[in-house]
Amino acid sequence: MRRTIPIIKLRQNLIVSIQIEMTDRLVAELKENIAFEVRAREVSGLVIEVSAVDFLDSYIARSLQQIAKIAACMGVETILAGLDSAVAITLVEMGADMLGLETALDLEDAIDILEERQAESRSEEERVLAEIYAELEES
């Protein structure tokens, strides 16, 4: 399996930073690799960082959406971070639909959002488990 774009694990999240021009072949490879990593690693979030990308066509935009959906299938949520303003305008003008793909200002922001959610869900999980343990002890 080719690994042109590195996929990094940071605590509970995977980080993919795209620093090179995206081609159709590259985006297909990335899709495969992310699907594989999401399955193999114990993570609950994925950040795709695109601040260095100054061109996104509709095919690549749709592929990014697909990546997010695939990750969601495996219980991982995706945030697109650092979309360039020019790219954003182009996407809007093309009418490319980025709906369903959550975005954040930059990588830091994205990680913050994800970790906050993870902490929230963890604390709720702990509360529920505590309740259950208490109940089990009673019975």
Place this chain on the structure above:
Amino acid sequence: MKVSDLDLRTMLSFDPEHGKVCLGEDRMLLFRQDALSVLRRLLNDQLGERLMRAILSQFGYRCGNGDYGTLSKSYDWETELDRMSAGPALHTWEGIVHVEPTFLEYDRDSGHFHMRGIWRNSYEAEIHREIFGLSDEPVCHSLTGYASGWCSAFFGKPLIAIETKCMGKGDERCEFEVRTPNAWGPEADAWKEALEQNDYSLSRELEAKIAVIQEQEMAISELNTPVMEIWDDILVLPIVGVVDTRRSMEIMNNLLESIEQTQSRCVIIDVTGVEVVDTKTADYLLKVMRAANLLGSRCVLTGLSSAIAQTLVEIGADLSEVRTLRNIKEGLKDCLKYLRLESREE
């Protein structure tokens, strides 16, 4: 009558009025050699070498056995030797092969029989080489069958003919040898087996195999979709192995039945053990979940492999109504959380 008087030209009666050729009272048939070679190839391709050999050997055996019956009944032979030698002579006249017996010795009292001879221009070796090229083994199966059939009928006891040299495997001519089964060592086993093969049948074997497959299918379908209640109100359905449309049907029925019985509010469908599904099945899995939702159960799908995840997304499956989580652990936590929240609201 002497064997040298044997002349098939006068013995055969052609009766075009009735569309018959007869030897004595028996109807004989003329075939094209190239048609027989098609038949041989079909036998080999459809039934395999072993069955082809058995069929040809037994076909030849019947020819030899029947020829002896007709000839010994219809003609008065001067000597036993003439009667015996009529077989090779008739085989030659029939155009099957040129037979030249080189050695014959038998004793009816002690049950001893031994014959050797040379075959030239065997039609069988000719067509076999034409279709299959050179063979490693002798190929004149109907010829050895004929020799066995004729000699057995003459001797009144079973005899086995084998081929020691064969044009089909590159020898200059074919040679055969006939003895009683007991006098033969393991070298004649293949010929014995070919003549004895009555109980083996391809269709019977297929039927038996189909029966086994059906049994296994029953066993598998009983085993493969257990639904477990792992917590109050939580069912788990682990799916392992290959999921085809038929199986997903069973899974659906099983699951819905269990939901009805246990009135569970959560269902975790775990597909960790499934590597790949086709688009139809992926679609079907989603239907299972939708049906469970209709019954009022909350469905969680866990352990999707990356391949399945990609399939689901590529077919554009609507996953908005399905909760998919990483693994069964996350699924259980999620269900517990959900049930807690619900009970708190109440």
